[in-house]
Amino acid sequence: MKSFRVSVHIVPRKGLLDPQGKxxxxxxxxxxxxxxRDVHVGRHIVIETAAADAAAAExxxxxxxxxxxxxxxxxxxxxxxVAGA
Amino acid sequence: MKSFRVSVHIVPRKGLLDPQGKxxxxxxxxxxxxxxRDVHVGRHIVIETAAADAAAAExxxxxxxxxxxxxxxxxxxxxxxVAGA
Structure with missing residues (x-):
């Protein structure tokens, strides 16, 4: 098992109101x-996890x-x- | 003036407590x-802005x-x- 850092962006669905961005x-x-002109606010999450390879981590x-x-x-x-850590 | 989409990650400083990640x-x-093993939670902000070029947008x-x-x-x-939009 190796260690990987996986970054994820979680964003409001297009077409839905984004009051925080507004x-x-x-x-x-x-x-x-x-x-x-426009701002969208979402979350940026970095997860450090052990996995056999990068595909399994993702x-x-x-x-x-x-x-x-x-x-x-x-x-x-x-x-x-996905990056090795 | 062209239109650019600039993405930014805003993350808790290393070494500071990240209670949301915990x-x-x-x-x-x-x-x-x-x-x-570990999770870090930050914000992912996408700003659409007009600028003369990509360097000015950044x-x-x-x-x-x-x-x-x-x-x-x-x-x-x-x-x-930074991407043209």
């Missing part, structure tokens, strides 16, 4: 960043996302990277 | 993912992070990517 965009406009993290980390009704997730 | 790791253990987003998005006492940020 709030950040408004705050940036208030600060004078008028070129900002598979395990996909299952963690489906069972715990992402809300399947409102969120999408994508594996951003 | 809670996620404990929940994953409870669900049977016993191979998980510079603007770094300033946004320093002024609003990241707490300099407890968080670090890194630009994860």
């Amino acid at each position: 709030a950040v965009a408004d705050a940036l406009h208030t600060l004078g960043f008028s070129a900002v 598979r395990a993290v996909r299952e963690m996302c489906a069972r715990l980390l992402a809300n399947p009704v409102t969120e999408d997730f994508e594996i951003a990277g | 809670a996620v790791a404990d929940a994953l253990h409870t669900l049977g993912f016993s191979a998980v 510079r603007a987003v770094r300033e946004m992070c320093a002024r609003l998005l990241a707490n300099p006492v407890t968080e670090d940020f890194e630009i994860a990517g």
Whole structure:
């Protein structure tokens, strides 16, 4: 078993309201960043896990996302990277 | 002015407590993912902004992070990517 660091992005589904992103965009406009058009806020999760190989680590993290980390009704997730640690 | 999508990761500073990551790791253990060693939870922010070029877009987003998005006492940020949109 080797150790892997798997990064995941969990983001609001496209087309759903993203009130946190809207709030950040408004705050940036208030600060004078008028070129900002849109902001999306999601979570960036890094999981250190033991696995036989990188493919097994990614598979395990996909299952963690489906069972715990992402809300399947409102969120999408994508594996951003798998690195040996 | 072209449109760019800049992704940023905002993560707890190394060495600081990450109670949210600890809670996620404990929940994953409870669900049977016993191979998980550590979890870090941060934010993944995507900013769509107009700028003259990619370097200017990245510079603007770094300033946004320093002024609003990241707490300099407890968080670090890194630009994860800049793409034309």
